[in-house]
Amino acid sequence: xxxxxxxxxxxxxxxxxxxxxxLNEDGLQIKSYWEGDESVCRYRPRSYHTAVPGYVYGGxxxxxxxxxxxxxxxxAMYRAEGRAMDTEPAYRFLTASLHVDYLKxxxxxxxxxxxxxxxxxxxxxxxxxxxxxxxxxxxxxGEVVAVQVPTEFLEALRQRGDGSD
Amino acid sequence: xxxxxxxxxxxxxxxxxxxxxxLNEDGLQIKSYWEGDESVCRYRPRSYHTAVPGYVYGGxxxxxxxxxxxxxxxxAMYRAEGRAMDTEPAYRFLTASLHVDYLKxxxxxxxxxxxxxxxxxxxxxxxxxxxxxxxxxxxxxGEVVAVQVPTEFLEALRQRGDGSD
Numbered sequence: 001x002x003x004x005x006x007x008x009x010x011x012x013x014x015x016x017x018x019x020x021x022x023l024n025e026d027g028l029q030i031k032s033y034w035e036g037d038e039s040v041c042r043y044r045p046r047s048y049h050t051a052v053p054g055y056v057y058g059g060x061x062x063x064x065x066x067x068x069x070x071x072x073x074x075x076a077m078y079r080a081e082g083r084a085m086d087t088e089p090a091y092r093f094l095t096a097s098l099h100v101d102y103l104k105x106x107x108x109x110x111x112x113x114x115x116x117x118x119x120x121x122x123x124x125x126x127x128x129x130x131x132x133x134x135x136x137x138x139x140x141x142g143e144v145v146a147v148q149v150p151t152e153f154l155e156a157l158r159q160r161g162d163g164s165d
Numbered sequence: 166x167x168x169x170x171x172x173x174x175x176x177x178x179x180x181x182x183x184x185x186x187x188l189n190e191d192g193l194q195i196k197s198y199w200e201g202d203e204s205v206c207r208y209r210p211r212s213y214h215t216a217v218p219g220y221v222y223g224g225x226x227x228x229x230x231x232x233x234x235x236x237x238x239x240x241a242m243y244r245a246e247g248r249a250m251d252t253e254p255a256y257r258f259l260t261a262s263l264h265v266d267y268l269k270x271x272x273x274x275x276x277x278x279x280x281x282x283x284x285x286x287x288x289x290x291x292x293x294x295x296x297x298x299x300x301x302x303x304x305x306x307g308e309v310v311a312v313q314v315p316t317e318f319l320e321a322l323r324q325r326g327d328g329s330d
Contacts, residue, residue: 018214048183048190051259052322057182066227100264101261157217157218
């Protein structure tokens with residue numbers, strides 16, 4: 001199993017995302033890994049990530065599903081092309097749409113496990129479905145439509161600097 | 166015009182939500198107000214709320230649409246009953262589902278304005294649609310299905326303490 005997370009392969013100048021950038025010190029710094037055909041992200045919410053007392057804030061859940069989804073989309077695209085994530089060209093995905101169904105209140109005192117699957121790859125678009133579990137109980141379900149960032153836009157972004165503006 | 170925001174009427178022990186709780190010092194502390202039939206929330210993203218360089222993190226946008234949506238749902242329910250938000254019984258809403266379409270990258274150096282409308286009130290359920298603008302340009306669109314928290318669950322939550330656990 002690959003010990004590096006999908007996000008560890010992102011170029012430095014594109015690693016300031018609040019959700020998944022390993023260089024964003026104020027962010028969530030999530031990590032995603034393949035486990036067979038599923039990708040998995042585990043995250044322990046902070047005490048301030050509360051909604052109502054004892055339960056996880058829905059916006060955090062949406063954020064995790066979002067970033068784990070775009071990470072999985074990138075991982076899936078490399079896989080589909082049969083190449084490793086540290087090979088060129090670098091792929092990054094942005095979210096075109098995000099949907100989350102909150103099935104039940106999510107307890108804040110456990111580890112959140114988000115398991116995702118690729119539903120469809122069509123051209124530059126990857127659809128990823130996710131379920132969020134706490135101690136094996138499914139608490140939320142999500143779908144992300146991720147779109148590969150065009151190379152020229154990606155290059156323009158990278159020339160803007162380190163993203164910390 | 167009412168100078169207090171919807172969230173200023175939430176009871177103290179239910180005011181620790183990361184998105185909209187006025188007592189969550191680590192949170193976003195958003196404020197929502199009526200402007201005619203629309204509700205409006207304005208928020209200036211922090212520098213670390215970045216996605217790719219220069220643009221706002223999608224999870225923040227989802228969070229704002231989520232909390233502004235549940236706040237608007239509460240405001241709308243009081244309005245529908247013709248009573249002020251500081252009257253009993255207190256209403257709070259949780260999110261059953263959240264959908265966000267990211268129409269274009271959202272610049273991080275401007276104020277975000279989320280304008281919401283009530284699409285439907287049906288029993289305990291309120292559907293709220295939103296658009297997010299930066300300097301008048303619509304960058305994202307969202308829909309929240311909010312469900313009124315049953316009184317007995319709300320009371321049980323309030324007996325759990327101050328929500329900071």
